[in-house]
């Protein structure tokens with residue numbers, strides 16, 4: 001049995017993770033932690049899953065690393081700067097614990113657990129070098145506290161890396177005057193537009209434009225249940241990953 005701890009256990013995602021882990025073969029829900037609870041109950045867990053808030057997840061991660069626990073991070077907001085902070089935490093953990101790199105805990109940061117969304121990002125990465133322009137529209141429920149979404153930020157970074165490798169610069173844009181925000185946020189040189197609308201769950205469109213053609217890659221998460229197969233895969237397979245930081249489910253999906 002793999003002992004699983006859940007941080008953010010009373011939240012929308014965390015409570016569904018708890019329910020899913022309870023019903024999953026080979027997994028035991030060993031600890032449920034939410035705001036104000038002691039983290040000590042997580043000791044003894046083989047893996048901790050964090051679905052809290054962007055401003056809380058890094059401190060939770062610090063605690064887990066200090067206690068040698070493997071962590072699956074589902075909380076959004078892990079952009080390039082924050083991933084650099086995760087690497088620093090891992091370095092600190094190695095120094096404090098006097099561990100070799102191979103003995104370090106495993107941290108799997110997953111911007112999106114939906115298999116469809118992972119494929120959307122992969123397809124976007126593949127398409128990026130063929131088009132002059134790329135922009136992203138992400139659309140979410142209005143209770144989401146961070147913008148743009150972690151998925152959009154990760155997609156932008158993947159597109160930018162693919163464009164840079166192909167020798168492409170920024171997308172053409174002649175805008176010289178604009179209302180603040182009208183052109184969205186520039187994330188890794190890709191414009192990202194965030195929509196917050198009642199009735200939505202989690203959706204994203206990646207638009208590519210070239211001479212006389214547009215390619216749109218769209219993914220829709222219609223229910224939080226779409227994230228659960230990815231969460232279970234992460235929990236079951238994190239021990240097979242290299243020590244330290246891994247970003248995304250790609251390697252576990254064989255992509």
Ligand SMILES: NC(=O)c1ccc[n+]([C@@H]2O[C@H](COP(=O)([O-])OP(=O)(O)OC[C@H]3O[C@@H](n4cnc5c(N)ncnc54)[C@H](O)[C@@H]3O)[C@@H](O)[C@H]2O)c1
Nearest residue numbers: 008010011012013034035051052056074075076111112113
């Ligand atoms: N990676 C993915 O596929 C994916 C999918 C959906 C949501 N998310 C992200 O997951 C996070 C949670 O989403 P949600 O809809 O469940 O939010 P939510 O607000 O319903 O739940 C967050 C929970 O975390 C708790 N919390 C806050 N600070 C805490 C702390 N320091 N320690 C323990 N618990 C704490 C809150 O009390 C709350 O119960 C968000 O960042 C969201 O963007 C990621």
